[in-house]
Amino acid sequence: MRHSITIFWRLKDNHYKIYVTKCRDCGKTSSFKRLRCPYCSSKNVEYLESKGLGELINYAISYYRTEGSEQYLPRVIGLVRLDEGSVVVGEVTDVDLSELSVGMRVEAVLRKYSSEDPNGLIYYGLKFIPVIKR
Amino acid sequence: MMVKTYVIGSGVTRIDRHYDKNYLALVDEAVSRALAASGLDVSDIEYLVVSTAFSETMLNQADPSTYIAQNLGFRNLKTLTVSSGEVSGAVALDYAHALIKAGKARKVLVVGFEKMSEYPSWVTNKAYTKILEYEVEGIKNVTPPDYAALIMSEYMRRYGVSREDVVKWSIKMHENAVKTPHAQLQFTISADSLGRALRISEPITMLDSHPVSDGAAALLVTDESATKKTGREPVEVVDVESSVNLPVYLRDDITYFSATAAAYKKLSTKNEIKLSKTTAVSVYDTYDIYGLLIIEALEICEIGKATKCLDELPFLNVSGGLKARGHPVGATPLYQVHELCELLSGASWAKYDGDVALAQVMSGPDNNAWLILLKRWA
Amino acid sequence: MRHPGSRTGIIGWGTYIPVYRIKAKEIARQWGFDDRITDSIWIEEKAVASADEDTVTMGWYAARSALVRAGVDPSRVGAVFVGTESKPYAVKPSSTIIADALGISTRKLSTDLEFACRAGSEGIRIAVSLVESGTIEYGLAIGSDTAQANPGDVLELTASSGAAAYLVGPANESVAFFEYLVTYVTDTPDFWRRDGSRYPTHGEGFTGEPAYFHHIVSAVNMLMSESGLKPSDFDYAVFHQPNGKFPLQVGRMLGFPKEKVLPGIVTPWIGNTYNASALLGLAKILENSKPGQRILVAPFGSGAGADAISVLVTEKVLEKVGRAPTVEELLSRKKYISYAEYAKFRSLIYRNLG
Numbered sequence: 001m002r003h004s005i006t007i008f009w010r011l012k013d014n015h016y017k018i019y020v021t022k023c024r025d026c027g028k029t030s031s032f033k034r035l036r037c038p039y040c041s042s043k044n045v046e047y048l049e050s051k052g053l054g055e056l057i058n059y060a061i062s063y064y065r066t067e068g069s070e071q072y073l074p075r076v077i078g079l080v081r082l083d084e085g086s087v088v089v090g091e092v093t094d095v096d097l098s099e100l101s102v103g104m105r106v107e108a109v110l111r112k113y114s115s116e117d118p119n120g121l122i123y124y125g126l127k128f129i130p131v132i133k134r
Numbered sequence: 135m136m137v138k139t140y141v142i143g144s145g146v147t148r149i150d151r152h153y154d155k156n157y158l159a160l161v162d163e164a165v166s167r168a169l170a171a172s173g174l175d176v177s178d179i180e181y182l183v184v185s186t187a188f189s190e191t192m193l194n195q196a197d198p199s200t201y202i203a204q205n206l207g208f209r210n211l212k213t214l215t216v217s218s219g220e221v222s223g224a225v226a227l228d229y230a231h232a233l234i235k236a237g238k239a240r241k242v243l244v245v246g247f248e249k250m251s252e253y254p255s256w257v258t259n260k261a262y263t264k265i266l267e268y269e270v271e272g273i274k275n276v277t278p279p280d281y282a283a284l285i286m287s288e289y290m291r292r293y294g295v296s297r298e299d300v301v302k303w304s305i306k307m308h309e310n311a312v313k314t315p316h317a318q319l320q321f322t323i324s325a326d327s328l329g330r331a332l333r334i335s336e337p338i339t340m341l342d343s344h345p346v347s348d349g350a351a352a353l354l355v356t357d358e359s360a361t362k363k364t365g366r367e368p369v370e371v372v373d374v375e376s377s378v379n380l381p382v383y384l385r386d387d388i389t390y391f392s393a394t395a396a397a398y399k400k401l402s403t404k405n406e407i408k409l410s411k412t413t414a415v416s417v418y419d420t421y422d423i424y425g426l427l428i429i430e431a432l433e434i435c436e437i438g439k440a441t442k443c444l445d446e447l448p449f450l451n452v453s454g455g456l457k458a459r460g461h462p463v464g465a466t467p468l469y470q471v472h473e474l475c476e477l478l479s480g481a482s483w484a485k486y487d488g489d490v491a492l493a494q495v496m497s498g499p500d501n502n503a504w505l506i507l508l509k510r511w512a
Numbered sequence: 513m514r515h516p517g518s519r520t521g522i523i524g525w526g527t528y529i530p531v532y533r534i535k536a537k538e539i540a541r542q543w544g545f546d547d548r549i550t551d552s553i554w555i556e557e558k559a560v561a562s563a564d565e566d567t568v569t570m571g572w573y574a575a576r577s578a579l580v581r582a583g584v585d586p587s588r589v590g591a592v593f594v595g596t597e598s599k600p601y602a603v604k605p606s607s608t609i610i611a612d613a614l615g616i617s618t619r620k621l622s623t624d625l626e627f628a629c630r631a632g633s634e635g636i637r638i639a640v641s642l643v644e645s646g647t648i649e650y651g652l653a654i655g656s657d658t659a660q661a662n663p664g665d666v667l668e669l670t671a672s673s674g675a676a677a678y679l680v681g682p683a684n685e686s687v688a689f690f691e692y693l694v695t696y697v698t699d700t701p702d703f704w705r706r707d708g709s710r711y712p713t714h715g716e717g718f719t720g721e722p723a724y725f726h727h728i729v730s731a732v733n734m735l736m737s738e739s740g741l742k743p744s745d746f747d748y749a750v751f752h753q754p755n756g757k758f759p760l761q762v763g764r765m766l767g768f769p770k771e772k773v774l775p776g777i778v779t780p781w782i783g784n785t786y787n788a789s790a791l792l793g794l795a796k797i798l799e800n801s802k803p804g805q806r807i808l809v810a811p812f813g814s815g816a817g818a819d820a821i822s823v824l825v826t827e828k829v830l831e832k833v834g835r836a837p838t839v840e841e842l843l844s845r846k847k848y849i850s851y852a853e854y855a856k857f858r859s860l861i862y863r864n865l866g
Binding site: 003007008011014015030031032038039058059060061062063064065066067068069070072075077079086087088089090091102113114123125 | 257263269335
């Protein structure tokens with residue numbers, strides 16, 4: 001079993017949608033649903049659902065081969081600044097290496113993270129693609 | 135009267151892919167050398183602190199400290215295993231330091247080991263990725279060299295630094311490794327190979343990244359009472375400091391290692407020291423770009439200018455750093471301390487007459503940074 | 513005459529076409545077909561799902577666009593149906609994954625449906641009945657497939673990937689309401705896939721006259737005779753489209769001029785998207801339609817059955833077209849790949865795993 005069923009199921013919120021945690025105390029935003037503000041540790045936080053749109057601020061083209069993810073090489077790993085302000089790290093897919101550019105608009109879409117084990121679970125989660133609607 | 139702690143002896147193995155030796159054989163080699171250097175016997179040890187990042191993942195061994203004690207043939211002691219990712223060795227040393235300061239032990243054997251070559255690369259790579267946050271990065275196939283690549287791209291863009299500039303770090307590391315008998319990669323490299331170098335995560339290539347390493351390092355850490363027994367000058371472990379950083383994607387500036395900087399501010403204030411270009415430092419260059427950012431965070435070089443000041447640092451990573459000396463993860467920080475002890479006691483190829491030396495250790499891209507301050511025997 | 517279903521309509525629609533394309537002639541040459549075959553059935557290129565896409569991921573995108581166009585909160589959707597013949601799991605519904613990923617209410621009916629290429633439209637008919645009976649407020653019907661193409665078989669030229677989704681709700685909120693719906697079903701073994709078999713088997717010529725043509729013609733004739741409508745009452749006719757030629761042929765047989773059929777044809781440029789086939793054609797027409805126009809939609813599924821649905825466009829359609837990517841925008845978003853990349857994406861190459 002590659003990933004725990006329970007872990008993946010429990011993380012659905014953070015995999016099927018991008019949430020932004022906003023701290024009511026220090027005012028800062030951070031990506032993903034968190035129990036506490038990562039900046040000031042306050043529990044006085046609220047969650048916003050991100051529209052999944054943002055700007056690619058940095059990217060790396062990865063040939064690093066890890067067991068179970070060979071089918072998707074090379075991967076593009078990017079830092080995306082969401083329109084809501086906070087930054088997420090994630091894979092950028094459906095993109096030619098030559099069309100990648102810092103500043104390009106991207107949107108989050110549901111894709112497979114891994115499904116190599118033919119008898120195991122298929123792990124779905126969000127990746128980024130060049131935005132379709134401009 | 136404040137209790138002081140000392141490294142009275144240390145021993146290491148050559149770093150390599152030791153296909154023919156298991157972890158116990160490597161540990162025995164390092165421990166034998168450390169005991170010989172310190173004039174002590176296995177039966178003198180009160181506490182065995184073992185440091186390893188991946189023994190459970192790759193060697194199927196939980197708590198190897200128990201089995202190391204059994205194999206050393208001495209069981210009348212306390213043992214523990216420190217498994218703290220890439221900073222395991224620093225944590226293990228801090229634990230020994232604290233035990234002695236608290237009066238709970240007087241002679242502690244700290245041993246670090248790792249066997250990164252035990253599996254093919256695609257399995258090792260998956261294990262190494264565990265140093266990042268699983269639920270955020272691991273699950274999404276974000277890996278350690280990807281962060282190094284993002285950070286290198288940002289640094290080059292912001293400060294107008296070229297690839298050739300960055301790889302100067304690796305070139306210097308290899309020059310130092312050639313002079314270091316226990317180093318893994320004892321050959322020089324040149325920027326000319328950049329165009330052909332295998333890419334790991336662009337722009338990070340094999341020329342920028344630490345190798346796959348097996349090794350073991352052992353330190354005898356004691357209070358003042360054992361210092362007379364040694365042939366080599368003991369080195370004082372003055373202080374250990376640490377700080378944690380924000381996740382990479384939440385940092386305002388991914389090119390500034392603020393955890394290393396914060397730990398340095400605490401350490402330098404408390405101990406009234408300031409690093410200069412001629413201070414002996416051993417830093418955690420898992421990738422050349424990280425090495426550059428560390429010396430900027432330690433205020434040895436100006437921000438954005440590390441590549442220009444490399445030639446002015448004669449005692450930086452004299453054994454070749456993680457890049458060329460090697461990176462047997464759980465053992466690496468202990469190699470660093472062993473090498474600084476050699477420098478301070480005159481046993482290194484480099485002739486150093488400074489009073490202090492600093493080891494910097496970190497987890498991934500400065501997620502958790504540790505500093506160990508050492509001082510020459512007075 | 514008020515027909516059951518006419519109190520319901522399409523509130524929102526959405527589509528998805530993968531970005532990758534492979535030229536049909538490249539496939540033909542790979543296997544030594546006379547490459548003139550592609551012109552004879554009118555297929556130019558087909559859409560290929562990437563290694564990280566499947567029925568669930570494509571269906572999710574189409575459904576999200578449908579909800580965005582509808583402007584309906586996901587918590588008010590009372591049913592989710594996914595019509596597909598390429599379920600990622602033989603047992604575990606795709607519909608629940610898509611539903612949770614879109615934040616749809618847990619209080620709902622939900623299932624995956626199989627009827628070769630027409631399960632998506634059966635899902636529409638079921639959603640219509642649920643809304644009409646007052647059981648649910650809104651129902652989501654999705655047709656999505658990553659069609660299994662047997663390498664070297666003529667169907668490999670056309671079997672492709674895509675998705676379409678329709679949110680069904682009250683007629684007075686709709687962009688187009690269902691004026692009349694019928695379905696004609698028999699046991700006709702023209703095309704099937706046994707459990708465990710990687711690729712379907714088909715009867716080649718038999719899939720034509722006794723299957724595709726007979727069922728579509730029968731369904732449409734049934735609709736015309738019961739409703740009193742004639743081909744001249746319709747502005748458009750969109751059919752299931754296994755290739756570019758068949759819908760033109762069946763349109764001719766039914767008395768529809770070419771100009772009414774061509775606007776709904778998409779297969780020559782994206783291949784046969786199976787459960788999304790006719791529904792993608794319908795979306796393209798909606799995106800170019802005017803209020804008051806009447807559209808005939810006739811999906812077909814092997815095994816075999818066909819629906820005939822008469823849809824009347826309202827003025828609400830105009831403001832919703834631009835809220836999500838259109839079929840034309842998705843058609844123009846493309847990158848060509850080689851047969852080798854296609855083989856990698858579609859797992860045609862055996863790899864020793866583990």
